[in-house]
Amino acid sequence: MIGEDDVRYVARLARLRLEQDEMRRMTAELAKILAHIDKMSELDTSAVPPTAHVLDLVDVTRADRVEPGLSREDALRNAPAVADDSFRIPRMG
Amino acid sequence: MEGLDTLRLTAREAKKLLVDGEISSAELTKAYLDQIAAVEDRVRAYILVTADNAAKYSTKVDREMQAMRGPLAGLPIAVKDNMVTEGVTTTCASRILNNYMPVYTATAVRQLWDDHVVMLGKTNLDEFAMGSSTENSSFQTTRNPWDLGTVPGGSSGGSAAAVAAGEALWGLGSDTGGSIRQPAALCGVVGMKPTYGLVSRYGLIAFASSLDQIGPLTRSVYDCALLLRHIMGKDPHDATSVTAPAPVDLPSAERLDGLRVGIPREYLAVGIEAGVRSRFDETVALVEELGGSCVEVSLPHTEYALPAYYIIAPAEASANLARFDGVRYGYRAADAGDLLTMYERTRGEGFGPEVKRRIMIGTYALSAGYYDAYYGRAQRVRTLVRRDFDEVFAEVDLVASPTSPTVAFPVGARTGDPLAMYMSDLCTIPVNLAGLPAISIPCGLSDGLPVGFQLIGPAFSENRVLGAAHALEAALGFDTAPPFRDAAAARVTGAAGHESAGPAR
Known part of the structure; x- marks a missing residue:
């Protein structure tokens, strides 16, 4: 059963800040959803291969040719903060 | 041009009017912009209406008709706001992308632009396409034009409602677990999720990459095929896109002779509303009248x-x-x-x-x-879910089910219970897991609200799915024009006593 400590840990992994009331609500909701999901454990799937993808595609390649990409100007166009033609970010903690 | 019935006009008819010179693209586009002006404050299908661009571009298409001639030239369309469009803000209905201005265009949309299609605007959705009612939009709640107190379904609820409300000739949606088919069902329009890989996902802001597919929301099955033909194809920018083994044909079938349709008993076992079940059973009977045969099948997982x-x-x-x-x-x-x-x-x-x-x-x-x-x-x-379908398709040509277990539900009815909302997609989710093509067509009304009939086919059987849907559509004769009733408001004012269960008009 998932508890508030698990939710706090997962939120940190997901880089997601949850307020205290959100944390409580999320814990209750995830517990309910995961209980439903646990229905899968009724099945013995040990001999079943996994499906990651429905198409039988292997190594889709293209010619190794240089093509025009995004310009620096376009790449920076939507950035919340820019400095010296680069994305500007806050200092690391 | 006066008298264009945007609630009923199909793209096929609009194209003929254009080709015959009965109408210009500017006039056609204006008819939709006028309808948007008339009903959008009640429906709220669009996050952004690009009225000026649409008016200008349609005029350009008219002026340069010779150079811009093409199968879809001058026809207006609505695009779900999770497909990036260069120079037109794309939000995914999320605060985190508010004011995002894409610097490139999704391949499916780019193909339409290259065909000189006129874009009317960007439609509302559940944030990042996660939801079944369009109530998860950060910006607005879209209403179902059949009853403004109910949801349009989701996540492509904006495109579905826009088409149903005559605010668009047709639209693009995306479907990860039912996000085209379920809103199509709830809004009384046609919606199709193609086989995984048929349409490029480049520029579709990714939700679940192994499940997402772009597809059409239209007023007829013919239109659905017509639009699909122009958005499909292998794209070097999407390594999971493929060339279809055969082109998609424009459907013309009127009979279902020899067609074997499987009815999965598991889809009917769980909480299908009585009214939905009745319309479904009647449509199954219609399959047999048209020469097809229906058998019960099992999809045990x-x-x-x-x-x-x-x-x-x-x-x-x-x-x-x-x-x-x-x-x-x-x-x-x-x-x-x-x-x-x-x-x-x-x-x-x-x-x-x-x-x-x-x-x-x-x-x-x-x-x-x-x-x-x-x-x-x-x-x-x-x-296991894929194998279930493989085994069933060894016995039958298509599988049929209700698209959604219920008709449109009241705004707010399921927002407090995520699991109840997830149940909206019981009959559509397995199709995405297996990567199959499926269509929803309107098959009648229950309490005045549309019911969707889903047809599922094997991978790359788009022509079989569309052909059968076309024959059924003609036999069903569903009237796509919604009444814009407001039963919730009517209840408040005590004026709903005469509300009938039949077509509310």
């Missing part, structure tokens, strides 16, 4: 599809949505301190509750110690 989906889709989403971190585009929390705090606050403030839930489920399922129990197991269940 159906009840495990929803749990598997609610691991796989959130797991992929949690990875795909990691890119929204306040660095390269979109919202950034102000004065957040150090980098980690900025990430956490940006995402905490920028994402809505359902998106957060899915990121949390996905991150949990992929985290050390839980991967095998959740993600690994879900992938194996996915194999």
Whole structure:
């Protein structure tokens, strides 16, 4: 059963800040959803291969040719903060 | 031009009017912009109406008709706001992408632009396409034009409502677990999820990459095929796109002679509303009248599809949505301190509750110690769901079911219970897990609200699906024009006493 400590840990992994009331609500909701999901454990799937993808595609390649990409100007166009033609970010903690 | 019935006009008819010179693209486009002006304050299907661009471009198409001649030239369309459009803001109905201005265009949309299609605007959706009612939009709640007190379904509820309300000739949606078919069903229009890989996902802001497909929302099956023909195709920018083994034909079938249709008993076992069941049974009878045969079949792992989906889709989403971190585009929390705090606050403030839930489920399922129990197991269940379909399609040509277990539900009815909302997609989710093509067509009304009939085919059987849907559509004769009634408001004023269960008009 998932508890508030698990939710706090997962939120940190997901880089997601949850307020205290959100944390409580999320814990209750995830517990309910995961209980439903646990229905899968009724099945013995040990001999079943996994499906990651429905198409039988292997190594889709293209010619190794240089093509025009995004310009620096376009790449920076939507950035919340820019400095010296680069994305500007806050200092690391 | 006066007298254009945008509630009923099909793209096929509009194209003929254009070709015959009965109408110009500017006049046609204006008819939709006028309808938007008339009903949009009640329906709220669009996040952005690009009225000026649409008017200008349609005039240009008229002026340069010779150079711009093409099968879709001058026909106006609505585009779900999770497909990037160069120079036109794209939000995914999320605060975290508010004011995002794409610098390129999704391949499916680009193909339409290259065909000189006129874009009317960008339509509302559940934030990042996560939801079944369009109530998870950060910006507005779209209403169902059949009853303004009910939801249009989701996540492509904006495009479905726009088409149903005559605010668009047709539209593009995306479908990860039913997000085209379920709103099509609830809004009384046609919606199709193509075989996985048929339409490029380049520029479709990713939710669950192994499940997402772009597809048409239209007023007829013919239009659905017509639009699909112009958005499909292998794209070097999407390594999972493929060339279809055969072209998609414009459907003309009127009979279903020899067609074997399987009815999965598991789809009818769970909470199908009585009114939905009645319309479904009548449509099954119609299949037989048209020369087809219906047999009960079994897809035994159906009840495990929803749990598997609610691991796989959130797991992929949690990875795909990691890119929204306040660095390269979109919202950034102000004065957040150090980098980690900025990430956490940006995402905490920028994402809505359902998106957060899915990121949390996905991150949990992929985290050390839980991967095998959740993600690994879900992938194996996915194999079982696919095998179910493989076995059934050895016996029958198509599978039929109700698209949604219920008709449109009242706004707010399921927002407090995520699991109840997830149940809206019981009959559509297995199709995405298996990568199959499926269509929803309107098959009648229940309490004045549309019911959807879903046809599912084997991979790349689009022509079979569309052909059967076309024959059924003609026999059903569904009138796509909604009444814009407001039963909720009528109840408040005590004026709903005469509300009937038949077509409300």
